[in-house]
Amino acid sequence: MQGDIKIENFSVTRGKFRLKNINLKIKSGEIFAVLGRTGAGKTVLLESIIGMYAGKTGQILINGKMVEGIAIVDRKIGFVYQDYQLFPHMKVYDNITYGLKMHKKSKKEQSEQAENLMQLLGISYIKDQYPCTLSGGECQRVALARTLALNPSILLLDEPFSALDPATKQKMYQEILNIHEKFHCTIVFVTHDFKEAQLLSNRVGILLNGELKTIVNSNELLTSSYEQDVEEFLGRK
Amino acid sequence: MKEKRDIFSMITIMIALLVILFIGSAICAIIIGGFPNLLDAFSSKEIRFAFGLSISTSCISTIVVMVLALPTAYALTRTNMPLKKAAGVIIELTLSLPFILLGLSLLILFSTNAGKMLKDIGFKVIFSPIGIIMAHILVNLPYAIRLIRTAMEEVDVRLEFIAQSLGASKFKSFLTILLPMCKHSLISTTILTWSRALGEFGATLMLVGITRFKTETLPGSIYLSISTGNNSMAMATATIMLIISAVTIAVSNYINHSKQLNRGDR
Ligand SMILES: Nc1ncnc2c1ncn2[C@@H]1O[C@H](COP(=O)(O)OP(=O)(O)OP(=O)(O)O)[C@@H](O)[C@H]1O
Numbered sequence: 403m404q405g406d407i408k409i410e411n412f413s414v415t416r417g418k419f420r421l422k423n424i425n426l427k428i429k430s431g432e433i434f435a436v437l438g439r440t441g442a443g444k445t446v447l448l449e450s451i452i453g454m455y456a457g458k459t460g461q462i463l464i465n466g467k468m469v470e471g472i473a474i475v476d477r478k479i480g481f482v483y484q485d486y487q488l489f490p491h492m493k494v495y496d497n498i499t500y501g502l503k504m505h506k507k508s509k510k511e512q513s514e515q516a517e518n519l520m521q522l523l524g525i526s527y528i529k530d531q532y533p534c535t536l537s538g539g540e541c542q543r544v545a546l547a548r549t550l551a552l553n554p555s556i557l558l559l560d561e562p563f564s565a566l567d568p569a570t571k572q573k574m575y576q577e578i579l580n581i582h583e584k585f586h587c588t589i590v591f592v593t594h595d596f597k598e599a600q601l602l603s604n605r606v607g608i609l610l611n612g613e614l615k616t617i618v619n620s621n622e623l624l625t626s627s628y629e630q631d632v633e634e635f636l637g638r639k
Numbered sequence: 640m641k642e643k644r645d646i647f648s649m650i651t652i653m654i655a656l657l658v659i660l661f662i663g664s665a666i667c668a669i670i671i672g673g674f675p676n677l678l679d680a681f682s683s684k685e686i687r688f689a690f691g692l693s694i695s696t697s698c699i700s701t702i703v704v705m706v707l708a709l710p711t712a713y714a715l716t717r718t719n720m721p722l723k724k725a726a727g728v729i730i731e732l733t734l735s736l737p738f739i740l741l742g743l744s745l746l747i748l749f750s751t752n753a754g755k756m757l758k759d760i761g762f763k764v765i766f767s768p769i770g771i772i773m774a775h776i777l778v779n780l781p782y783a784i785r786l787i788r789t790a791m792e793e794v795d796v797r798l799e800f801i802a803q804s805l806g807a808s809k810f811k812s813f814l815t816i817l818l819p820m821c822k823h824s825l826i827s828t829t830i831l832t833w834s835r836a837l838g839e840f841g842a843t844l845m846l847v848g849i850t851r852f853k854t855e856t857l858p859g860s861i862y863l864s865i866s867t868g869n870n871s872m873a874m875a876t877a878t879i880m881l882i883i884s885a886v887t888i889a890v891s892n893y894i895n896h897s898k899q900l901n902r903g904d905r
């Protein structure tokens with residue numbers, strides 16, 4: 403099955419920080435939210451899924467195969483970083499078509515695909531601009547479009563809504579759900595917002611100090627009872 | 640209301656003016672001494688030869704240095720090559736040595752049996768123009784690697800990772816992401832390497848000496864003029880080098896400028 407993630411006893415150390423003994427299964431097509439304080443290791447967790455720290459303790463399986471055994475491009479994982487990581491020396495259009503170019507798609511195919519995505523995300527008007535001239539929200543859509551151009555089966559979104567005003571946020575929620583519908587991909591996204599996690603995801607994982615404390619169905623997030631530290635994190639003491 | 644006087648900026652301007660005065664007077668000394676003899680220098684066959692030799696050896700050595708420095712800097716910043724730290728140290732160790740000593744070490748190296756074998760198969764280094772290029776390379780390589788390495792370290796590796804996740808090979812992501820992002824530094828490294836090669840004297844002197852119409856570069860010819868008491872000819876030759884410098888700077892500014900334009904409104 404495409405888009406299946408399995409993390410088994412995975413640990414990784416980054417400087418003073420340690421992501422400890424993570425066990426997590428995310429089914430194909432699921433939307434999974436990762437909650438946690440700043441510095442809890444959410445970004446490191448996403449980077450682990452895409453295979454940046456593979457070969458350390460434990461293992462990460464994508465569609466049942468060890469992630470480090472799959473060529474990066476064949477993992478079919480799209481990653482939208484917190485700070486977007488757009489290619490600064492390329493125009494928006496070239497950012498979006500980069501993957502298609504690398505896959506040697508024809509010019510026509512590139513432009514059709516890019517036009518579709520820019521239309522979908524409402525960014526056609528900035529196609530000739532350089533990333534340094536864009537607003538945070540625009541950067542994010544470009545990063546999303548760049549990833550979606552290759553039809554990833556897993557989409558990793560690091561705080562995709564944090565740079566947006568409330569109204570745009572609402573619109574983006576819908577867009578993400580549309581994208582999920584349209585591309586049938588597994589989505590793992592990071593957020594600080596409980597409501598957002600509940601609204602969008604099937605399940606929520608709470609990461610505290612590098613440990614995945616709990617995984618719950620999102621409709622039970624605010625009603626279940628937890629260990630002391632999770633309760634504190636949820637603001638319930 | 641008038642803005643309050645910005646003392647900090649004033650001080651920096653004063654210091655900058657002092658620096659310009661200092662460097663400028665050295666340049667003036669050269670031009671004043673050299674200008675009257677400039678025509679003589681231009682018409683001297685010997686100096687025309689030195690000019691040609693200097694330009695050609697500098698160009699060749701710069702190309703070789705860049706071709707070697709780029710992959711080395713990549714290996715040092717982007718791969719898990721063994722002994723990476725030690726390699727970095729070894730490469731930079733020579734930066735503080737006087738060039739004359741680097742030339743001497745090359746002389747010793749190429750005087751060994753292995754060096755003599757190279758000579759027998761036609762790769763003559765000592766007392767030949769190839770030696771000039773070798774001297775330039777040894778002097779400039781560590782310097783170029785240092786500059787390129789710093790530039791590469793400043794590019795976020797995550798960009799290349801993203802490129803690879805979008806289907807680029809390591810080589811493709813090097814070509815399409817890392818190289819263009821270091822373009823500015825690469826251009827200035829090339830220009831600096833070239834200028835340093837043009838002015839290099841100590842290592843060349845040690846390895847190939849200065850033989851008229853054979854291994855005489857512009858700095859070598861300046862040295863010969865000075866040692867025969869012909870200071871005005873030395874100054875004239877130096878003026879020619881200044882003109883070359885001016886052209887180089889103009890060209891590099893032009894390249895950087897045209898790049899700025901197609902980069903959009905930065
Ligand atoms: N390359 C690194 N070197 C040293 N420490 C690192 C490195 N990468 C991450 N860390 C540390 O790991 C910890 C977790 O980082 P991470 O970026 O995953 O946090 P986060 O949960 O995403 O936080 P935020 O919500 O602020 O984005 C931090 O304390 C960070 O300093």
Ligand SMILES: [Mg+2]
Pocket residue numbers: 444445446484560
């Ligand atoms: Mg983060």
